[in-house]
Amino acid sequence: NAGVTQTPKFQVLKTGQSMTLQCAQDMNHNSMYWYRQDPGMGLRLIYYSASEGTTDKGEVPNGYNVSRLNKREFSLRLESAAPSQTSVYFCASSPDPYNEQFFGPGTRLTVL
């Protein structure tokens, strides 16, 4: 089992460009999450999905959109990247809210 996989691992964008971060899990988990982590800070929740077909805003959703394509995949889209979105992005999954979240290795994004 690969667990949670994320692509790409690294990305550099120019201001105004768009991109989609991909996340997939093979643990048959219902819940999936997208977080960002900035230096010296904990993770902040961008969006989450309780199950296929549902998504909800987290703490910092502005500037992002998500798609829960199916039970395995949860993508994060930046429509018009800004330097403030320079961060490390983590995807996670869990069976439900009361159990452990499993994290992917992260995507390091720089917006110039």
Added chain:
Amino acid sequence: RKEVEQDPGPFNVPEGATVAFNCTYSNSASQSFFWYRQDCRKEPKLLMSVYSSGNEDGRFTAQLNRASQYISLLIRDSKLSDSATYLCVVNMRGLDMRFGAGTRLTVKP
């Protein structure tokens, strides 16, 4: 007030020391509580869940105090390999999770 706040750290302790971290949370209706460990430039990994009655896993003990709205993590007999950042996690509502900013621990020989 932040929704989840942790001891600012950093904590620098010698091997064998006992160290304790606290984490306060703002939502009295929170149901799920966790401690995660994050090594430098890596993803967070679960250290332990925190149960109402308190729970222990080897050298690690986690406690929940609902009345005062905080959770704690105690590490006994610290090892060099315990050096990491420790993150507390609390759910605000359902899957809406909040992480603390993290407490960095360095265990020195």
